[in-house]
Amino acid sequence: MPTKAKTELPPRPTNYPSKAPWPIPDKGIYWDNKRALFEVQVRHDGKTHRIGRFETLTRARGALDVARGEIATKTFVPPAQARAQRKELEAQQTPQSPTLKEYAHGWMRRPMSERNRPLSPGTIATYKSALDAWIIPNLGHLPLGDITRADVKSFLAVNPPRNAAGTLRALFKSAAAAEIPIKPDALLDVKTPKAKARSTMDGGTVLSVGEVARIAAEMPDYGPAVEVAAWCALRIGEALGLQRQDIDLTSKAVHVRRQWSDKRPKVLDVAHGGTPDAASYCAPKDESYGAVPVFNNEVWQRLLAHLDTIGKDPATPLFTSAKRPAQPVSQARLRDLYREAAKRAGIQRELDFHDLRHSGATWFGMTGASLAAIKKFGRWKDDASAMRYQHADNEVMHMFGARMGR
Numbered sequence: 001m002p003t004k005a006k007t008e009l010p011p012r013p014t015n016y017p018s019k020a021p022w023p024i025p026d027k028g029i030y031w032d033n034k035r036a037l038f039e040v041q042v043r044h045d046g047k048t049h050r051i052g053r054f055e056t057l058t059r060a061r062g063a064l065d066v067a068r069g070e071i072a073t074k075t076f077v078p079p080a081q082a083r084a085q086r087k088e089l090e091a092q093q094t095p096q097s098p099t100l101k102e103y104a105h106g107w108m109r110r111p112m113s114e115r116n117r118p119l120s121p122g123t124i125a126t127y128k129s130a131l132d133a134w135i136i137p138n139l140g141h142l143p144l145g146d147i148t149r150a151d152v153k154s155f156l157a158v159n160p161p162r163n164a165a166g167t168l169r170a171l172f173k174s175a176a177a178a179e180i181p182i183k184p185d186a187l188l189d190v191k192t193p194k195a196k197a198r199s200t201m202d203g204g205t206v207l208s209v210g211e212v213a214r215i216a217a218e219m220p221d222y223g224p225a226v227e228v229a230a231w232c233a234l235r236i237g238e239a240l241g242l243q244r245q246d247i248d249l250t251s252k253a254v255h256v257r258r259q260w261s262d263k264r265p266k267v268l269d270v271a272h273g274g275t276p277d278a279a280s281y282c283a284p285k286d287e288s289y290g291a292v293p294v295f296n297n298e299v300w301q302r303l304l305a306h307l308d309t310i311g312k313d314p315a316t317p318l319f320t321s322a323k324r325p326a327q328p329v330s331q332a333r334l335r336d337l338y339r340e341a342a343k344r345a346g347i348q349r350e351l352d353f354h355d356l357r358h359s360g361a362t363w364f365g366m367t368g369a370s371l372a373a374i375k376k377f378g379r380w381k382d383d384a385s386a387m388r389y390q391h392a393d394n395e396v397m398h399m400f401g402a403r404m405g406r
Contacts, residue, residue: 020057028068029060042067042076049078097145097180100171101136107174120285121261122237130167134160139168145181153189165190207359211347218341222334224306225319226341226356227299228254232292233360233378236335236353237261238284240328245314247307252300253291256379259284260317260328280327288379365389 012022015036024031024038032039037053038060051067054060070076077085098106108128119127138155139147156165169190176182207215212230216223229239237259246255261280283289294300310316317328335353342351361378365388369377375386 017057024057026057026061026064028064029057040064040067042071044071044076044078047078049080051079097143099140100142100144100147101140103144103175103180104131104136104140104171107171120237120259121280121282125261126163127167127170130161130164131171134158134164135168135171144175145183147186148183149185149188152186156189205352205355205358206362207347207351207355209363211345212356212359214345215338215341215347218344219337221322222319222329222337224299224303225334226338227296228294228303229353230356230360230363231294231296231299233357233364234292235259235285235357236331240317240319240331240334241281241284242318243314244307244310244312244316244318247303247318248291249304251291251293253293255291256284256289258282260331262331284379286381288381290376290379292377292379361389 009023013031013033015033016022016031028041030039030041032053035053037055038057039053040051040060040063041048042051042064043049049067051063054063067076108124108131135155138158139151142151152168155168169187172182172187207230212227216226219226225239228234228242229236232254234254234256238256240260241256241258242254246257248255258281261282294303306318310318310320317326319328319334321327321329321333331353338353339351357378361374364377365374369390371383371386371390374380374389375383378386378389380386
């Protein structure tokens with residue numbers, strides 16, 4: 001009688017568990033050699049469903065028994081369908097997106113710039129004004145995540161001011177950073193036009209040393225404010241934020257410790273010199289504190305002479321208001337006086353007080369100062385701002401040469 005040929009068994013995988021029987025005796029359990037796991041599959045309604053993968057044969061058998069029991073009791077739900085149901089349930093349980101008004105109120109408590117830095121009081125006031133006057137009345141009732149491109153387009157159709165569009169963009173970017181789902185095309189029609197840049201050459205925002213001196217001479221009460229803003233590259237709020245205690249007689253420097261803003265913040269900033277009578281003292285823009293030397297000795301001497309004309313209290317503002325001597329002159333008033341003085345000095349091109357900071361930084365850059373030195377002088381936090389002044393252009397030099405004698 002012929003003997004029956006033995007069936008050859010498949011070779012045992014090298015990564016197969018040593019204590020597990022081979023081949024696998026259970027129908028519906030397979031070895032996933034790539035993942036080194038036991039895979040469980042069942043047939044239901046003519047389809048094969050993968051139940052899962054397991055590290056041990058015991059766990060795989062348990063999962064297989066559960067699946068077969070559910071099939072027998074007609075309670076089996078395919079894993080893919082179960083995952084879809086869970087996802088749908090989670091979506092239903094997700095908290096509803098806040099309305100734009102609700103989010104805006106929280107955002108304004110601590111608004112940050114795109115570089116994650118605290119915003120200046122002036123910018124905060126601008127944002128709040130745009131929200132209250134334009135954005136909230138038109139879009140405030142809508143859930144932030146539901147605002148569509150059409151909604152924003154309707155808002156833009158009422159012709160809001162430029163700062164409203166910029167505020168809306170900043171708010172949406174903040175919400176996206178906070179992981180609030182925003183429709184990706186909502187802001188496609190929001191254009192934030194930038195102010196037309198004036199050339200620093202022919203039309204010139206760079207003033208010569210002589211031009212600054214002539215303008216200052218036309219401002220008997222506030223001439224030192226003009227000169228210190230230029231020679232120390234100060235913003236107008238920083239110049240007006242200076243107090244007697246900020247003039248370092250030993251090192252011939254001014255200390256930028258605060259700024260004065262016409263747009264009064266709601267929260268009194270006592271840490272930076274705020275008092276009930278002067279609630280507009282606040283931190284300088286981008287918290288750019290620092291000491292800046294006064295390199296021009298004649299300017300320094302005029303600044304010292306100005307100190308003799310103000311009060312002796314260390315907190316006395318350097319450039320006081322004629323109507324309110326306990327606080328600095330307003331930015332708006334100083335700008336008006338500056339423009340009027342420039343015209344009397346024979347300078348006909350359009351000027352802004354901020355040109356003084358730009359001019360001072362340009363002068364400093366023309367000395368061949370390093371990038372690090374320029375950053376320290378202008379108290380910039382990023383390289384990009386300081387790099388504008390690292391190398392003086394020949395055309396600027398020629399412009400200075402033409403103006404120095406005027």
